[in-house]
Amino acid sequence: MIRTAFACLLSACALLATAPAQSQVIVHGTRQIFPGDQREITVRVENVGQRASLIQAWTDDGDKQVSPEEASTPFVLRPPVFRLDPGKSQAMRVMFTGADLPQDRESIYWLNVLDIPPTPEADASSTGNFLEFSLRTRIKLIYRPKGLKDVAQAARALTWSLQHDAQGWFLQATNPTPYYVHMSTLALRVQGKDFPSAEPPMIAPLSSQRYPISGLTAAPTGGNVQFSSINDAGGVTAQSVSLPVR
Incomplete structure (x- = not known):
């Protein structure tokens, strides 16, 4: 189901470009800084909508078309998939795997949070009068080595x-x-x-x-x-x- 939802997200990009849409799930912060002297950070995700959502989160190295299963970065997320009820928030753990990254400059990756809406109720789906999208939030995840100043x-x-x-x-x-x-x-x-x-x-x-x-x-x-x-x-x-x- 997750792979199918991600494929639908990519194929719907043209429609989203012309039809305004807004995810009910928000990621706190416009970018995330990962200090080089830490093993993990937390990122808060909040459901500000009126319905529950299934959330999938992953990181990529700059290719926004890559699927979660194929993305390869030195970070893992826990939990990678979870249910988020209306009005609730979830702290995701972003953990560094210890890869050999440059220590004289920052390295950049991307954090993806996919908001997958629930399946429509039987009476709604029977009429065919519904349209739903899985919406993705994508923000910068910056690894900052220890000792960098100013x-x-x-x-x-x-x-x-x-x-x-x-x-x-x-x-x-x-x-x-x-x-x-x-x-x-x-x-x-x-x-x-x-x-x-x-x-x-x-x-x-x-x-x-x-x-x-x-x-x-x-x-x-x-x-x-x-x-x-x-x-x-x-x-x-x-x-x-x-x-x-x-």
Whole structure:
């Protein structure tokens, strides 16, 4: 039944993109940090709806299409499958298996919580007048090795440059820190006008990331990078950084 529900979830993605849907099961926290000096953490899941749900939870390494049975990560969840009644919550244990992960930077995985609704009652299913989806919540699970410091300064440590190639203009960010920097918004502001980057991705530790920007047709003589980053608690901080004068 679980495998079938997961397959139905994937096949329903196109419908979910156009039909608003909301899970009655919520995961507390927008991301989970796993400290390297701990063996396990707990994640609270709550049913805020009016019906019971069957919950399946698993982790993946970035491939959101992989099934729970095929996903391979250095984490195990207990319990992986459970019933959650209305108004109740459940603490899930996320346990580290001791894999050999890098100790000079963070590693990122994903925590999935699938809300599987109960089978419709006999009188409802007999008419055929019902439509139900299994809805999945997917949040970041970040392994943070022991000894890393100054995570609050990671976004401020980014350096920026404006560059051009055959595809157009883009901002390039360099991250010298051991942390993932999670972007919310990003734009180049030139003389009061913003040239945005759509859905900017996060930037990995000790790496560079290109962010294409739209609308810019010529090289400006200056400008400011306007961006918002998301911290461990899910809070958003806005920053402005001057670009080097060309």
